Amino acid sequence: MAELDERSRILLKTLIERYIADGQPIGSRALSKQSGLELSPATIRNVMSDLEEAGFISSPHTSAGRIPTSRGYRLFVDNLLTVRPMHKAQMLELKEQLQPDQPQRLISAASNLLSQLTHFAGVVVSPRREVVRIRQIEFLSLSDTRILLIIVTTRGDVQNRILITQRKYSPSELVTAANYLNHQYAGLDFDDIRNRLKAELEQLHSDMSELMTAAVDVGSKAVEESSQYILSGETNLLDVEDLSSNMVRLRELFKLFDQKTGLLQLLNVSNRAEGVQIFIGGESGLAPLDECSVITAPYEVDGQVVGSLGVIGPTRMAYERVIPIVDITARLLSSALSSNN
Numbered sequence: 001m002a003e004l005d006e007r008s009r010i011l012l013k014t015l016i017e018r019y020i021a022d023g024q025p026i027g028s029r030a031l032s033k034q035s036g037l038e039l040s041p042a043t044i045r046n047v048m049s050d051l052e053e054a055g056f057i058s059s060p061h062t063s064a065g066r067i068p069t070s071r072g073y074r075l076f077v078d079n080l081l082t083v084r085p086m087h088k089a090q091m092l093e094l095k096e097q098l099q100p101d102q103p104q105r106l107i108s109a110a111s112n113l114l115s116q117l118t119h120f121a122g123v124v125v126s127p128r129r130e131v132v133r134i135r136q137i138e139f140l141s142l143s144d145t146r147i148l149l150i151i152v153t154t155r156g157d158v159q160n161r162i163l164i165t166q167r168k169y170s171p172s173e174l175v176t177a178a179n180y181l182n183h184q185y186a187g188l189d190f191d192d193i194r195n196r197l198k199a200e201l202e203q204l205h206s207d208m209s210e211l212m213t214a215a216v217d218v219g220s221k222a223v224e225e226s227s228q229y230i231l232s233g234e235t236n237l238l239d240v241e242d243l244s245s246n247m248v249r250l251r252e253l254f255k256l257f258d259q260k261t262g263l264l265q266l267l268n269v270s271n272r273a274e275g276v277q278i279f280i281g282g283e284s285g286l287a288p289l290d291e292c293s294v295i296t297a298p299y300e301v302d303g304q305v306v307g308s309l310g311v312i313g314p315t316r317m318a319y320e321r322v323i324p325i326v327d328i329t330a331r332l333l334s335s336a337l338s339s340n341n
Contacts, residue, residue: 004054008051012051012057016072016076016080018030019067020316025065026065028041031048051066056069056071056072074280077280081319083319101336104126108232111124111230118313119239120311121232121312123311123312124308125228125267133153134186134187135153135187137150137178137219146164147165149218197216221261221265238250242291266289267308268308271298278295280293281315293312293315293317297309297327297330299331302338303338308330
């Protein structure tokens with residue numbers, strides 16, 4: 001990230017705060033008045049030009065003013081943002097509504113509260129009840145490069161996924177690969193299998209490693225997809241001008257919510273991180289979220305991370321207000337679920 005001098009940082013911070021508040025491109029005259037810096041309009045224009053060249057702001061075609069880019073928001077969130085603590089009354093109200101109760105009801109309540117407090121979409125991934133362990137894996141050839149992967153878990157669940165391979169595998173090779181995986185790894189979860197397989201791949205016949213690695217990767221995703229999440233307030237996004245002006249993108253966003261897989265994978269990243277995570281625009285890796293930000297945090301039961309929750313809204317959101325809402329909701333949900341356990 002490029003180093004900015006103090007003057008540039010103040011002007012960028014002022015521009016982003018004004019844009020979040022008003023939604024209008026900010027011109028040098030407005031910045032001159034609101035930044036508190038005694039700079040000539042010409043100097044401000046020069047600084048704005050440098051910020052634009054560095055990729056922190058851009059000029060919409062229809063305006064002389066500037067707006068922040070995803071890169072600008074990232075610098076703002078990481079270095080310039082002053083988080084606003086939640087009001088005590090609001091925190092008490094939140095605590096009141098997340099009292100120890102049935103876990104599933106708590107998950108729904110947390111999702112609703114995130115949506116109500118932010119006026120965006122709130123999402124909570126339901127905790128997995130247990131680690132999913134593998135009883136048996138089978139391969140069935142469908143065509144030269146398409147193989148059906150059949151996974152049977154120790155709970156008796158069956159998941160089927162199609163693998164696309166680089167070459168054709170003979171029936172005897174498929175049986176050999178399945179026998180190896182079942183003999184070596186039955187009773188383990190996919191995370192354990194992946195770690196052990198990585199260490200053992202060098203000793204395996206190289207022709208089989210592609211098939212086994214693909215099976216573990218696809219199988220792991222299949223098990224992740226068996227998680228569920230509760231989404232609340234997605235219709236709030238219809239009222240967000242920045243999103244509703246592009247109906248094609250909005251339809252893609254709602255399709256993403258329906259399909260669940262991509263969003264679950266993004267939210268599961270939060271399970272492996274500490275504290276609040278912020279994905280701005282393209283950082284999510286999901287095209288329908290290019291004009292959105294996703295703020296997530298993991299939650300725990302008795303000190304063990306079991307799921308994550310978050311808020312999905314436009315990149316132009318009041319981060320200083322939304323971040324503490326996500327953080328405190330995760331902490332209160334952890335507390336309520338731990339008391340309930």
